[in-house]
Amino acid sequence: MSPAPLDDRGWSAVVGVTAGPHGFDLSVCVSVALWLPVNKQLLSEDPPGLMGPIIGMSPDKKAETPGAQEERAGLRGVCGAGTLPEAESAASPRATSLDRTGGAEDEELTNLNWLHENLLQNFTLGGPEAQPSASPLFDIEGDGGPTHALSSVSSPSTSPSSSSLLGGQGGEKDSLKAKPPFSFSLLIYMAIEQSPSKSLPVKDIYGWILEHFPYFSSAPTGWKNSVRHNLSLNKCFRKVERSLGKANGKGSLWCVDPEYRPNLIQALKKQHFPTAHAFCTPPASPPSASSPPRHLFLQDQSCSLKESDIDAATAMMLLNSTPGQRAHPCDPDSPMDLSRPDSVLVSSDPKQDHNYSSAPLQRCSSRSSSSSLSSLDEGGLVPHQARRAGSEGFHSDEDSDLGEERGRQARPGRTKPAPRHPTGPAGPPGKKARREAKQEVDEELKEAAGSLLHLAGIRTCLELSKHSAKSRKLSRK
């Protein structure tokens, strides 16, 4: 099914991919820019019209006031301490240009100027200097303060700017209240990823969400329940005990299970891309003169990019967490250890998203259709370790302290191993020529993906795969 350019709430995403000078060379300009409503019509409507699915929420429910911000300040200190590694060392309190654009009014809902000026730097796949503490999505500020892209743009306290993130002028007041196009798990993921220590107490997660998605400030309190529900149920998130004797020790810290991060990344990717296509065809209301730079949109050349290219590019972007840059409380060894095959696997299987209980199996069942990276999977890169039989909750074979601690149980009906349909080189017998051609294509894809990874300084077992592919090639000769 082809995705609608915009969802029913008028949200869309901006995903920029600029092919480098060498075609597949996407070394730099892969940018993603969150989301924003571009449907002016929708935005100009009254809130109920804008809210879409959430209309159904009972309006009588008590609105939550965003009071978590001051709490957040207090909690920040907690995050980096205790059982968690000191990850904030790289914190570099700096005010991005976003801060300065707080009062800027966007003339157009589709004016992506703010995006260009404020966010792109943070989202580009530039060199290491570009992202001191890169996150799959954001330029995570070390101090987790309101200096990062999103918060500075959308902080309700600072702003009109939030409206710019949410769509700019005019109906911003309404758009502010628009439900973000992210699932709770993704919101949580983003919150956690943006924290200096890559872990947050629930309260901070609330705070982050409130800060960046003001919609929730006026939403019924049920969303908090949903957040907790997600944290508890979603295997992507792990609970990390606070250090003993810590003041404010109520509750635990939550972090993203590195093993499941690819799933979340994948989910994020999926959440962006369908709508991203909207930008292939210019929106109804064309960007103003101060449109974002060429590389912001797919348009032109980018439109001609194969989806696989885009996928690969996205993966590159999302994986823009150079090894060693971040410490992860849950997995100090490798926050996003790109040397681990499972860390780079981003499949296009919708079932692989992230949720609840089937993630590990889902990963195994990566169905690679068009994604270059997925072709890695085909290339035998599905990590053996990911193929855990009956993996429920956190696997017993990994850091048992946490795994046992949570004792997540199987959700009946939630754990159905998706059948894996390998589409690898094995083709119909007797069609030697076609088979070889297919293998050639596969190998080209692998090499292309490898180039991408190489450009990002990522070494994965793809190279091994390449080697083996070449070996196979040689052995065939």
Next chain:
DNA sequence: GACAACGTAAACAGCC
């Protein structure tokens, strides 16, 4: 229609 993902609500227990 089945299924999965997701959202929401609610009950409950434990802790502070």
Next chain:
DNA sequence: AGGCTGTTTACGTTGT
């Protein structure tokens, strides 16, 4: 006692 946190169950909606 009340609020917060965490877990669990249930159900509805939506998309595939």
